Structure formats: structure tokens, C-alpha cells
Amino acid sequence: MSNEFVLNAEARSDKGKGASRRLRRLQDRVPAVLYGGTAEPAMLSLEMRELRKALENEAFYSHVLTLKLEGKEQQAVLRDLQRHPSSGFPIHADFLRVDTSHAITMTVPLHFINEETSVGVKKEGGEIHHNVSEVQVSCLPQDLPEFIEVDMADVALEQVVHLSDLVLPKGVTLVELSHGESHDQPVAAVHKPKVRGGSDDAEEGGEAEEGEGQE
Numbered sequence: 001m002s003n004e005f006v007l008n009a010e011a012r013s014d015k016g017k018g019a020s021r022r023l024r025r026l027q028d029r030v031p032a033v034l035y036g037g038t039a040e041p042a043m044l045s046l047e048m049r050e051l052r053k054a055l056e057n058e059a060f061y062s063h064v065l066t067l068k069l070e071g072k073e074q075q076a077v078l079r080d081l082q083r084h085p086s087s088g089f090p091i092h093a094d095f096l097r098v099d100t101s102h103a104i105t106m107t108v109p110l111h112f113i114n115e116e117t118s119v120g121v122k123k124e125g126g127e128i129h130h131n132v133s134e135v136q137v138s139c140l141p142q143d144l145p146e147f148i149e150v151d152m153a154d155v156a157l158e159q160v161v162h163l164s165d166l167v168l169p170k171g172v173t174l175v176e177l178s179h180g181e182s183h184d185q186p187v188a189a190v191h192k193p194k195v196r197g198g199s200d201d202a203e204e205g206g207e208a209e210e211g212e213g214q215e
Contacts, residue, residue: 005054005065009034009044020092024048030090034067034076037097044069044095051090055081059146062108064098075099075141077106098141105175108145109134112188114153120190124157127193131186135163136175143171150187160189 012023012031020031028048035041044067054060060078067074080094098104110133120126135148148166155161163174164184176183 005057005060005063007046007050007054007065007067009046009067009069011070012043012045015043024091030093032093032095034069034074034095034097036076037099039097042069046093048089051093055090058109062106062144062146064141064144067095077104077141077144100140100142103138103140104144105136105138106144107134107136109147110150110187111147112150112152114151118152118155118190120155120157120159121152124190125193126157126190128152128155128188128190130188135166137168137172138175138178139169139172143169145169145172152188152190155188155190157190157192161187163187 009032010029012019014023023029023031023045027045029045030048030051032044032046033041034044054065062077064075064077067076075098076095077098078093079096081090082092083089084091096104112128112130115121115128118126118128121128137145137148139145148168150161150166152161162184163177166174166187168174176185
């Protein structure tokens with residue numbers, strides 16, 4: 001994990017939707033909650049600008065970050081984020097406390113590489129189809145990857161890449177595969193391009209024209 005994210009948080013005591021709206025409008029801050037572990041849930045607020053900047057980085061969503069609160073630092077991950085339906089601005093965030101001795105379950109994105117040079121694409125004229133763009137992983141916080149690469153270089157035409165084919169970092173497992181082989185779902189594949197306006201369409205068009213001519 002090359003990126004390090006640090007957010008400065010302040011404790012808040014006011015509850016309710018009205019208090020949250022005032023916090024956002026008058027102070028330009030985002031209400032948040034920190035929960036998990038042995039400590040009680042803590043009500044926080046974050047600076048809107050600082051949070052929005054962090055959210056621009058894909059790694060933030062699958063990264064162990066640091067919350068600074070009242071002179072103390074707490075390791076946490078973003079568990080849930082609510083955005084305004086029209087502006088897209090964050091309006092509430094949930095953070096989960098983590099410690100190095102307990103595994104966590106997180107959703108991480110897939111990064112597909114070598115697609116243009118894939119055997120099935122470059123040599124066999126196929127096109128790549130993605131089935132999923134992210135996966136759930138389980139691991140210790142310090143082993144959490146920002147993303148998982150899916151190398152398409154050696155994938156041939158009509159070949160399917162499944163979850164079990166992914167190369168995972170040490171200490172990381174896929175949650176789906178823990179449920180058995182039946183959950184080994186496809187991730188991506190190389191298929192022949194769909195033919196549009198083929199011979200069948202041409203024949204139908206010809207028959208229609210012929211019929212019109214006879215009339």
C-alpha cells in the first residue's frame with residue numbers, strides 16, 4: 001500500500017438530521033461515525049474539502065487510513081459513504097476500527113492489464129468482456145491490497161478467467177471462494193466480436209424487396 005491517508009476528525013455531540021444539515025451547511029463539515037472493536041461508537045465530523053480530496057483517489061476506498069481525533073490516532077477503513085443524489089458530495093461516512101491482529105473483509109477493485117496485447121485479442125481477433133470489476137477479500141489490515149491485477153496477456157479466444165485464476169498477494173483470500181467451487185465465478189473472457197448485419201439480415205432484406213417488387 002503505497003498511499004497513506006490521514007484525516008483530521010473532530011468529535012460531535014449533536015444528533016439527528018437537522019444537526020447534520022447544519023454541520024454541512026454552516027461549517028462545511030461532513031458527519032461521520034467510527035465504530036467497531038471494543039470501544040464505543042464515536043460521532044465525528046470531517047472537513048468537507050479534505051474528505052473530497054481523499055475520495056478522488058481510488059485507493060482510499062480499500063485502504064487502511066488514519067483518523068486523528070483529540071490528539072490520538074486510530075487506524076480505520078471506510079465502510080460506507082453516502083452522497084448527495086444531485087451534487088455527489090459526501091453527506092455521511094462510516095468508518096470501521098481495525099487492528100493488526102484481526103482479519104477484515106473489504107471490497108477491492110480489479111485492474112485489468114495487457115488487454116490490447118492479449119493473445120485472444122491481438123492474434124485471434126477477439127474482444128474482452130468483463131464480468132466483474134471488484135471482489136471481496138479477507139486479510140489482515142496490513143495485507144490489504146489497493147487493487148488486484150488481472151493479467152489478460154495469455155488469455156486466448158473463448159478462454160475464461162475465473163476467480164480461482166487470480167494471483168493474490170500473500171495473506172489475502174477471496175471471500176467468494178470460501179463458499180465452495182460453485183462460487184468460482186467468471187471474471188473476464190475473450191470472445192469473438194458480435195456480427196451485426198450478417199447474412200441472415202441480408203437474406204431477409206432481399207426477400208422483402210422481392211416481395212415488394214412482385215406487388
